[in-house]
Amino acid sequence: MKRNGPLLTLLAGLALAAVLITVNLTVTARGGDDPDPAGFGAAPATSAPAESAPPAASPSAEASPAAVPAAKVNATWAGTVDGGGATIAISVTDGVAVAYLCDGKKAEVWLQGTAAAGKLSLTGKNGATLVGTFGGGKATGTVTASGRKWTFTVKAVAKPSGLYRATATVRNAKVVGGWIVLPDGSQVGVVTVDDVPQPAPAIDPATGAVTVDGAALTAEPVTGPLTAN
Template sequence: MKRSGPLFTLLAGLLLALFMLSLNATTGTRSKSTGSDSPADAVSASPAPTATATPGKPSPSPSPSKSAVPNGDYAGRTDDDSSAVAVSLRDGKAVAYFCDGRDQESWLKGDVEADGSMRLKGEEGQVLTGELAGKRISGKVDMGQRKYGFTADKSLKPSALYRATDTVADTKIDGGWILLQDDSQVGILKRDGKAGPAPRIDPDSGAVTVDGKQLTASPVTP
């Protein structure tokens, strides 16, 4: 019995040692499993790349607007050479004068489209339709009882269209003149509404003498 005592003590010590080893092994495993993540897991996930907005397909550029019709003065004769037509263009507006140099005339006005086309109207229903192409306006004048085709070229003079209104010896004067490139003039002068051929004006100054009184005809623009 005395000999078995130490043996039991030895066995108990071995068992205790084995228990402690097992406990340490288990604790180490748990520590590893519950500790920080593995290096692979520890790397924080890179933020998803921000999608760069790809510019949408550029919208088609608007068609360039047509150039504005240039300002200018135009004068010419009708196709039958019986009358003259002058047209003055300013900032998309137009004023025109049809005159046969005897007793038939008409002042017309209206807008000019971006493509150079125009439809001008007179006070008594006359209509001028034309189109600017390059340095020439071609079209027709409807005077009611008759239509006239015409061609008016760009004027090289300071102006192609003049008008003078005044009162001379209690008579109301209203004159219109078209200056053509060949230095000829076509005009009508009305005295109290009665039409007749107009006297010639000075193309440089616009001066004209009517019934002994000197008047000044001024360029006409819209």
């Protein structure tokens, strides 16, 4: 019995020490180890959403090209009205239209306005009007003046044919003359002297020279707006 006593005491001590070591290891493992070292079961980390790139500025719409202006009309038409009895000439320079209708005796009317997009629109004194169309080498329309109406379809002409006009003061009298020169060389015109109309004397188409009441005048081709109707 005396021999076993110390041995039992030693074994008991070893057993107690083993228990204490085991308990200590268990506590350390529970307190220091990451319970989820691989991140399983952990809520996924929420990353801040990437800022969306601002929408690309849409390319500014290209400015629509400026409308190309239509070419301005330059033309002259002349001939007799439908049914005869009067002659008409229409001269257009850069879209500005001047028309003259006369009977070669005393009836006449001057008009001015525009020629554009195939249309003629002119006005004159005392409500006179000319409306019409042009194209294909001719002009067609209607003149209304002094309670009368003339219709016409006339062809394009070239110099020396066309419309001529002269204005002057002769012995204190106001003189205004209009002439239409036709392709066959014939002329029709009226001269007013202080508002009294009379048949116009012939002009020289090459120079425009003409004599009115003994005074030498020059008739010019009409190539722009009238200074007075």
